[in-house]
Amino acid sequence: MNKILVIEDELDIANIILDYLVKERFEVKICQDGSLAMDIFHVFNPDLVILDLMLPGMDGYEICRKIREVSNIPIIILSAKVEEFDKIMGLKLGADDYVTKPFRMRELLARVQAMLRRSQIFNKGLSNPISFKELKIYPSEHRVEKNGTVIDLSPREFDVLIYLASNPGQVFTRDQLYNQIWGLEALGDISTITVTVNRLRQKLESDLNHPEYIQTVWGVGYKFGK
Incomplete structure (x- = not known):
């Protein structure tokens, strides 16, 4: 049974x-006080x-920052803040995702289920390391190295x-990436892809103006390598 921690001060x-979520056979714990969140996180796991x-x-x-210091589990932000910033x-x-209030529980459930399926989907058949130039990706370990240095990725x-690296040279649109990776057709904001790609480039690329790994195909989408 998957365990979900809900950190939300509005009790209703x-x-x-x-x-x-309990009806969907999840084990759920609620935390209403941000100052207690990390203690509950470590105990509840x-x-x-x-x-x-x-x-x-x-x-x-x-x-969110503190969780990322110790864990790579999926985090869904649920907030009334609607600004792009x-x-x-x-x-x-x-x-990993951002849902604005008010929201539909069916949509939230779909996002939860998609994220919990993610590791099975992306690790299936991917056990051998992928190497390209200075980059080495270890799928089964969820680890990435560049020139021997581990790169911290969400x-x-x-x-x-x-x-992208499993399909080198193949161009994917943002819609294709969102639907394949987030698994939520028509439910989300595909600008999330742009934000995620930009973060990846900041962590992986030596020259952001001339990326080697994740390249933009203007008017179409993104591809890995040449």
């Missing part, structure tokens, strides 16, 4: 999420976190990289 919303941004004690951005900030700190960044 938290209980709606809890009731819905969840498989996925649903995280509000506006919390007492410690805000969601800081909690807030979404980009959350994704930069390592969140789970979603790793998924985008492994998907």
